[in-house]
Amino acid sequence: MNNLANKTSIKNNKHEINKKDKIKILFRRHGMALVLLAMVVLMTVLSPAFLTTRNLMNVVRQISVIAIIGFGVTMVIITTGIDLSSGSVLALAGVIATSFAHPNQYPLIVSIIVGLLVGAIAGSINGAFTAFGEIPAFIPTLGMMIAARGFALIFSDGRPITNLSESFEFIGGGYFLGVPFPIYVMLLTAVISHILLKHTKFGRYIYAIGGNAQAAVVSGINVRKYLVLVYTYAGLLSGLAGIVLASRLSAGQPTAGVSYELDAIASAVIGGTSLSGGVGTIPGTIIGALIMGVLNNGLDLLQVSAYWQQVLKGAIIVGAVLLDKKKNR
Amino acid sequence: MHAEYVLEMKNISKTFPGVRALNNVQLKVKKGTVHALMGENGAGKSTLMKILIGMYRPDGGTIKFKGKEVKFKSTHDALQAGISMIHQELSPVPYMTIAENIFLGRESLYKKTFWVNDREMERKTEELLKQLEISLNPKMKMKELSTAYTQMVEIAKAISYNSELIIMDEPTSAITEREVEHLFKIIEWLKKKGVSIIYISHKMDEIFKIADEITVFRDGSYVDTCSVKNITKEKLIEMMVGREITQLFPKEEAEIGKVLLEIKNFTRAGKFYDINLKVRKGEILGLAGLMGSGRSEIMESLFGVVKADKGEIYIKGKQVHINSPADAIKHKLAFLTEDRKISGLFLPLSVKDNMYISSINNYIEKLFINSKKVNKDCEEEVKLLNIKTPGLDQIVNNLSGGNQQKVLIARWLLTDPDILILDEPTRGIDVGAKAEIHRLMSKLAKQGKAIIMISSELPEILGMSDRIVVMHEGKITGELTRKEATQEKIMSYATGAAS
Ligand SMILES: Nc1ncnc2c1ncn2[C@@H]1O[C@H](COP(=O)(O)OP(=O)(O)OP(=O)(O)O)[C@@H](O)[C@H]1O
Ligand SMILES: [Mg+2]
Numbered sequence: 118m119n120n121l122a123n124k125t126s127i128k129n130n131k132h133e134i135n136k137k138d139k140i141k142i143l144f145r146r147h148g149m150a151l152v153l154l155a156m157v158v159l160m161t162v163l164s165p166a167f168l169t170t171r172n173l174m175n176v177v178r179q180i181s182v183i184a185i186i187g188f189g190v191t192m193v194i195i196t197t198g199i200d201l202s203s204g205s206v207l208a209l210a211g212v213i214a215t216s217f218a219h220p221n222q223y224p225l226i227v228s229i230i231v232g233l234l235v236g237a238i239a240g241s242i243n244g245a246f247t248a249f250g251e252i253p254a255f256i257p258t259l260g261m262m263i264a265a266r267g268f269a270l271i272f273s274d275g276r277p278i279t280n281l282s283e284s285f286e287f288i289g290g291g292y293f294l295g296v297p298f299p300i301y302v303m304l305l306t307a308v309i310s311h312i313l314l315k316h317t318k319f320g321r322y323i324y325a326i327g328g329n330a331q332a333a334v335v336s337g338i339n340v341r342k343y344l345v346l347v348y349t350y351a352g353l354l355s356g357l358a359g360i361v362l363a364s365r366l367s368a369g370q371p372t373a374g375v376s377y378e379l380d381a382i383a384s385a386v387i388g389g390t391s392l393s394g395g396v397g398t399i400p401g402t403i404i405g406a407l408i409m410g411v412l413n414n415g416l417d418l419l420q421v422s423a424y425w426q427q428v429l430k431g432a433i434i435v436g437a438v439l440l441d442k443k444k445n446r
Numbered sequence: 447m448h449a450e451y452v453l454e455m456k457n458i459s460k461t462f463p464g465v466r467a468l469n470n471v472q473l474k475v476k477k478g479t480v481h482a483l484m485g486e487n488g489a490g491k492s493t494l495m496k497i498l499i500g501m502y503r504p505d506g507g508t509i510k511f512k513g514k515e516v517k518f519k520s521t522h523d524a525l526q527a528g529i530s531m532i533h534q535e536l537s538p539v540p541y542m543t544i545a546e547n548i549f550l551g552r553e554s555l556y557k558k559t560f561w562v563n564d565r566e567m568e569r570k571t572e573e574l575l576k577q578l579e580i581s582l583n584p585k586m587k588m589k590e591l592s593t594a595y596t597q598m599v600e601i602a603k604a605i606s607y608n609s610e611l612i613i614m615d616e617p618t619s620a621i622t623e624r625e626v627e628h629l630f631k632i633i634e635w636l637k638k639k640g641v642s643i644i645y646i647s648h649k650m651d652e653i654f655k656i657a658d659e660i661t662v663f664r665d666g667s668y669v670d671t672c673s674v675k676n677i678t679k680e681k682l683i684e685m686m687v688g689r690e691i692t693q694l695f696p697k698e699e700a701e702i703g704k705v706l707l708e709i710k711n712f713t714r715a716g717k718f719y720d721i722n723l724k725v726r727k728g729e730i731l732g733l734a735g736l737m738g739s740g741r742s743e744i745m746e747s748l749f750g751v752v753k754a755d756k757g758e759i760y761i762k763g764k765q766v767h768i769n770s771p772a773d774a775i776k777h778k779l780a781f782l783t784e785d786r787k788i789s790g791l792f793l794p795l796s797v798k799d800n801m802y803i804s805s806i807n808n809y810i811e812k813l814f815i816n817s818k819k820v821n822k823d824c825e826e827e828v829k830l831l832n833i834k835t836p837g838l839d840q841i842v843n844n845l846s847g848g849n850q851q852k853v854l855i856a857r858w859l860l861t862d863p864d865i866l867i868l869d870e871p872t873r874g875i876d877v878g879a880k881a882e883i884h885r886l887m888s889k890l891a892k893q894g895k896a897i898i899m900i901s902s903e904l905p906e907i908l909g910m911s912d913r914i915v916v917m918h919e920g921k922i923t924g925e926l927t928r929k930e931a932t933q934e935k936i937m938s939y940a941t942g943a944a945s
Contacts, residue, residue, distance in 0.1 A: 316814045318806050325803050328792030335751055335789050336804045336857070337775040395794035 149388060149404050152437055156411050164418045172414065174297060180410035181303035182207075182374075184403060185358040186381040187388075188310040189240075189351030191402045194385055195314075196327045196347055197394030198254035202243060202261035203355045204377035208370065209269040210235040210359030215278040215369030218285040225284045232360040233353055239265055240352015244345035254348075262378070269371040278369035289365030299361050306354060311399040313350075323347060327394030384409055387437055408437065451510075452477040452611055452642045453498075458507035460493055462844065464836035467493045470507075471668040473644075473661055475611070480633060480643045482653045482674075484686055485663035486876040487848025488834040491646050492534055494663075495613050499524040499531050512610070522551075530604040531613040534646075534847050534874070535787055536620070538596055540589035545571040547588055548603045574606050578632055593785065594621040594737040601629060605636070612636065613644045616847070618652060619874045620785075622737045622902045630656055648848075648876050649903075650679050662686055687878040694877070695909025696884055700891040702912065703727030705763070707779075707865050707896060709748060712757035717743040718920040721757070725865070725896040730887060732911030733900045734936050740920040741900045742784050745867045749774045749781040761865075775804060780863035782854055784870045784900070790854045791842055798824045798838040800853050805860040827856035832882060847874045855883065866890065869900045884910055904933050918942040 160167040186203045214232030246257035291298040314320035325333045388405030390397030416426045453475040460468040468490045475481040496502045500518030518524040545567045554566040571584035662669040662685045712721040718740035725731045747754040750768040783789040831852045872880045916924040916939035924939035938944040
């Protein structure tokens with residue numbers, strides 16, 4: 118009797134999702150995608166050079182490095198953390214990887230593994246301090262941001278490391294089936310990160326830790342272990358981004374990637390990742406990165422002066438997130 | 447015309463995406479009375495109150511306060527007009543003092559400056575607390591206070607606005623009988639001053655003690671309003687749930703077997719000393735005591751959340767070492783904690799994620815989560831526990847308080863535990879669902895599980911336990927069988943009078 122009554126009431130509730138609600142939900146879920154779409158439409162109207170295969174590919178290639186970092190940063194932010202060291206770790210991984218990538222020296226895989234390893238180690242140090250030192254991630258990652266840059270300069274003696282093998286330069290500069298290779302790297306990383314986040318225990322735990330760390334402990338989650346893993350993964354991706362960038366620049370630059378961490382954080386947040394934790398997705402971060410990319414590209418095409426570009430960029434980032442918040446009320 | 451009504455809400459409706467929370471309801475409160483608002487979990491009580499104080503915008507309807515139509519845009523407006531609210535979910539600022547919390551948003555300033563006058567605020571707070579006979583120092587930080595005292599401070603805060611209408615949304619769900627009596631004294635005093643009160647609670651005894659009139663909602667619709675004098679408990683329950691509930695504590699006899707869990711010489715300095723406890727297969731052990739008697743702390747240490755200084759744990763006669771909740775879960779323990787917001791729920795996550803997080807290993811196949819299996823099991827729990835949600839993907843923060851509690855119960859059932867530790871398992875749960883949860887406890891005991899239940903509600907302890915252990919200030923002061931136990935005996939052990 119009671120069960121019956123309840124079943125019908127659940128059913129009724131489902132039926133009540135009407136059209137207006139549907140539009141609301143659609144907008145709530147895909148608000149930033151719509152913003153991106155609006156920007157694309159606007160640019161197409163304003164500049165004939167925008168909607169060409171070449172230009173679009175260019176945009177995506179330009180965001181690939183930021184996006185790769187952004188995927189790791191997204192996970193870190195979901196746990197209520199932050200990673201300020203991405204840009205510097207990228208540079209450190211870049212100079213060390215390139216020093217193993219001179220022609221006829223080692224197989225390509227060695228330099229790649231070295232680059233990834235450098236990133237992962239730096240990340241695990243970030244994670245260990247955050248998890249075991251119980252200090253806010255801001256501090257250890259700020260320290261790493263400064264120190265890793267220092268190490269990059271020490272290691273390279275302040276000079277770019279050049280004379281790289283052809284195969285290494287392919288990673289960032291090559292084309293496959295007419296599409297720049299970094300785009301494949303980005304897509305592959307995106308798919309892996311997305312699967313990790315949505316379909317594995319690791320991912321569920323990341324959301325849980327960010328949603329309520331204390332409840333996570335009581336639920337039997339080894340919070341410290343997973344925090345270290347998250348930062349390690351973020352570091353690993355910074356290392357990967359370092360390899361891609363060094364390859365494209367044909368040099369391990371100790372000064373590469375300055376302030377990339379901020380662009381990565383911005384991409385994640387524009388893409389709907391909540392700084393208060395527990396919320397965020399990889400597709401969202403891709404959209405966030407694309408919005409930044411289209412913005413840069415668009416302002417270039419419209420020949421806005423570099424100084425004004427900065428002002429506009431700042432304003433548009435804040436505006437976009439504000440809009441996103443508004444529609445949730 | 448309706449001068450006697452301080453508040454008249456008419457034809458109020460509110461829809462959230464996928465949920466019709468309120469459907470043309472009304473509420474009329476007479477001046478100087480205590481008006482109880484009753485209904486099952488998810489009936490829409492809190493939603494109506496949030497509409498009243500301007501936190502939510504209604505889809506339609508009118509609100510008249512003191513005879514004038516009002517439309518509050520924010521809680522600030524409502525406070526200004528003379529309505530304050532004690533929320534179901536406490537929200538203190540933990541690192542600020544009591545005085546700062548009470549005067550949050552309306553700090554006293556030195557004359558014509560921007561300089562906050564702490565001394566003035568502390569003086570006023572001291573006066574207020576004295577008037578309410580709450581013995582706390584205004585300079586204490588909120589985080590130093592127990593849940594019960596935090597609740598008392600919230601009550602004091604609501605009163606400090608000198609409002610004409612005070613809303614109390616389940617003010618007694620976190621406090622013991624002693625504080626409840628204290629609160630009732632305060633309410634009587636407020637009534638004498640002509641203040642009106644809207645009182646929401648699932649505890650029947652309270653309603654009949656304190657309320658003048660009752661309004662009942664069911665599934666977002668208005669049922670009826672009547673005077674407390676003209677209604678019986680049974681009739682009221684029937685109005686709320688739409689059917690009769692024959693048995694409030696459906697305790698069934700289970701076969702009591704071997705000792706499943708034993709703790710010996712458990713000690714954590716400052717919290718509990720030399721605790722020896724046993725619980726058997728098929729047994730429900732009730733842990734009684736006042737707030738702060740150390741009951742929850744023992745369970746925290748048993749479950750590996752905070753390590754005990756000393757003591758041993760035996761499961762099925764074998765000594766085990768539990769260093770973390772993960773260890774405890776491995777040994778088939780489950781722990782429903784007392785404060786669902788602080789140590790239970792993942793508020794931004796979905797109902798589903800909240801449910802299977804502790805049993806996730808059962809759903810991993812070759813590294814990936816088998817969503818089909820997750821969905822199937824979670825659907826089953828939703829049905830079993832009658833959880834009101836538009837779907838498994840609903841964000842748990844959007845459920846009503848009682849349904850959130852059921853989600854947590856589902857989490858632990860999914861781990862298929864042998865030993866269940868339930869700390870205030872029916873806090874904030876309506877009568878109908880409460881009986882269902884009690885029936886579930888009986889069923890689990892019959893299946894041969896051992897249950898340790900902490901409860902501050904004596905009728906629940908008496909109604910459900912096979913054996914009752916009473917604590918006072920960190921020590922066990924008495925043990926009673928189901929037959930021996932009475933309310934008086936438990937209270938005398940709990941206050942330390944009997945030992
Ligand atoms: N912000 C929200 N978004 C979506 N649904 C909501 C939101 N707030 C409440 N609801 C839904 O509205 C209904 C009424 O909830 P409400 O909190 O008012 O219940 P209640 O009567 O206070 O229950 P309880 O006794 O459990 O506290 C529930 O079905 C709940 O899930
Ligand atoms: Mg409520």
